[in-house]
Amino acid sequence: xNVVFDALSHPIRREVLELLKRGxxxxxxxxxxxxxxxxTMSGHFAKLKSAGLILGENRGGTILYTLNLSVLEExxxxxxxxxxxxxxxxxxSASAKTCPPKGETA
Amino acid sequence: xNVVFDALSHPIRREVLELLKRGxxxxxxxxxxxxxxxxTMSGHFAKLKSAGLILGENRGGTILYTLNLSVLEExxxxxxxxxxxxxxxxxxSASAKTCPPKGETA
DNA sequence: TAGCTATTTAGCTAATACGCTAAACAACAA
DNA sequence: TTGTTGTTTAGCGTATTAGCTAAATAGCTA
Numbered sequence: 001x002n003v004v005f006d007a008l009s010h011p012i013r014r015e016v017l018e019l020l021k022r023g024x025x026x027x028x029x030x031x032x033x034x035x036x037x038x039x040t041m042s043g044h045f046a047k048l049k050s051a052g053l054i055l056g057e058n059r060g061g062t063i064l065y066t067l068n069l070s071v072l073e074e075x076x077x078x079x080x081x082x083x084x085x086x087x088x089x090x091x092x093s094a095s096a097k098t099c100p101p102k103g104e105t106a
Numbered sequence: 107x108n109v110v111f112d113a114l115s116h117p118i119r120r121e122v123l124e125l126l127k128r129g130x131x132x133x134x135x136x137x138x139x140x141x142x143x144x145x146t147m148s149g150h151f152a153k154l155k156s157a158g159l160i161l162g163e164n165r166g167g168t169i170l171y172t173l174n175l176s177v178l179e180e181x182x183x184x185x186x187x188x189x190x191x192x193x194x195x196x197x198x199s200a201s202a203k204t205c206p207p208k209g210e211t212a
Numbered sequence: 213t214a215g216c217t218a219t220t221t222a223g224c225t226a227a228t229a230c231g232c233t234a235a236a237c238a239a240c241a242a
Numbered sequence: 243t244t245g246t247t248g249t250t251t252a253g254c255g256t257a258t259t260a261g262c263t264a265a266a267t268a269g270c271t272a
Binding site for chain 1: 229230231232233234238239240
């Protein structure tokens with residue numbers, strides 16, 4: 001929880017997560033989207049990774065980062081549920097099906 | 107957005123929001139829940155207030171803080187929607203009815 | 213007025229975070 | 243081997259944050 005919200009506190013890191021919603025991207029591709037140096041971006045990736053928000057798959061020479069949405073859902077939705085209704089502190093129900101996500105499936 | 111996620115990055119501030127879900131509390135009552143000094147808590151309140159997450163009503167001598175849930179909803183759910191589907195950046199639909207809230211209460 | 217309670221402001225220290233450049237490491241190509 | 247590309251690590255400077263104590267401010271009561 002703590003580490004997730006910490007990771008979310010920086011706008012670049014939040015934007016990285018948004019970029020990754022479309023699918024995997026390499027560290028270099030991601031870095032090209034931001035006006036900071038690659039070492040700085042590497043630090044952001046490390047923070048996101050250690051929070052469990054992204055996964056890094058080493059593909060010989062390049063690293064493919066992908067979004068780990070379930071960790072984000074569990075932490076954020078768990079907190080929101082707690083603030084809204086004060087129920088469980090464990091957020092167990094929030095991970096997979098936060099809510100029927102639109103007109104989705106139902 | 108930025109300022110909201112910044113405010114959410116500290117565990118004490120998140121817990122303050124949770125405490126306030128039941129209704130208003132004075133600065134002193136809130137401070138009594140945490141093992142830090144009152145001036146330190148005052149700083150946390152200031153940050154939450156400037157993010158719009160809480161409102162402070164001055165009641166002669168004491169200050170009643172209340173949760174401003176809609177700001178929290180808009181920022182957090184807006185971000186979640188953006189990460190999930192990449193749609194609007196304004197989160198208009200997220201503020202009021204996030205989802206049918208469990209089997210809770212009922 | 214003085215005195216009491218509640219809360220914030222001022223001023224400080226220590227820790228953390230963010231950014232940079234330079235260097236190192238890893239994998240591949242020639 | 244050397245070179246090239248992609249990425250991270252090391253080291254540093256500065257800004258921000260979190261905590262503290264002490265003092266100031268605001269409102270009440272006597």
